[in-house]
Amino acid sequence: xxxxxxxxxxxxxxxxxxxxxxxxxxxxxxxxxxxxxxxxxxxxxxxxxxxxxxxxxxxxxxxxxxxxxxxxxxxxxxxxxxxxxxxxxxxxxxxxxxxxxxxxxxxxxxxxxxxxxxxxxxxxxxxxxxxxxxxxxxxxxxxxxxxxxxxxxxxxxxxxxxxxxxxxxxxxxxxxxxxxxxxxxxxxxxxxxxxxxxxxxxx
Numbered sequence: 001x002x003x004x005x006x007x008x009x010x011x012x013x014x015x016x017x018x019x020x021x022x023x024x025x026x027x028x029x030x031x032x033x034x035x036x037x038x039x040x041x042x043x044x045x046x047x048x049x050x051x052x053x054x055x056x057x058x059x060x061x062x063x064x065x066x067x068x069x070x071x072x073x074x075x076x077x078x079x080x081x082x083x084x085x086x087x088x089x090x091x092x093x094x095x096x097x098x099x100x101x102x103x104x105x106x107x108x109x110x111x112x113x114x115x116x117x118x119x120x121x122x123x124x125x126x127x128x129x130x131x132x133x134x135x136x137x138x139x140x141x142x143x144x145x146x147x148x149x150x151x152x153x154x155x156x157x158x159x160x161x162x163x164x165x166x167x168x169x170x171x172x173x174x175x176x177x178x179x180x181x182x183x184x185x186x187x188x189x190x191x192x193x194x195x196x197x198x199x200x201x202x203x
């Protein structure tokens with residue numbers, strides 16, 4: 001029994017470390033993406049930065065959940081609350097990206113080339129799958145649906161990075177200004193679906 005408790009504590013600590021790493025990376029990624037997106041006038045890049053900041057909030061939710069259990073709180077109650085909050089964060093992001101993308105298409109906003117944006121998207125494609133994999137492993141050991149949903153958000157970030165990269169490269173090489181907001185719109189149903197699943201507890 002003591003061994004199981006010690007293993008659980010170890011797994012909780014591992015999850016906590018992963019969430020600290022997630023928060024640190026996403027703050028950096030979000031600042032760089034939003035700043036370069038504002039300079040370039042890129043809705044997809046700003047949306048990607050907002051995704052990073054919302055992932056930071058998701059990381060904070062999971063950090064609260066894991067730390068609270070480590071200090072003796074009821075794990076089942078924490079799971080339900082954390083899962084719903086993660087779902088809400090997905091839905092807020094979907095709404096933000098949809099509105100700004102449609103606005104960009106209607107007003108024919110043409111973004112400038114952004115080499116910094118392309119760079120951050122490439123790095124994210126490398127970093128986020130690794131984080132997602134580590135979180136899935138931790139979620140399995142802890143039997144945590146909330147952490148599993150958080151790992152999906154990390155995977156989603158990798159997919160969004162690829163979509164973003166495609167839009168930015170097409171704009172930079174072919175001048176397809178519409179590729180940027182269209183790339184952002186592609187993100188919306190993916191994000192919304194994950195949000196609804198998490199909110200309903202269907203991870």
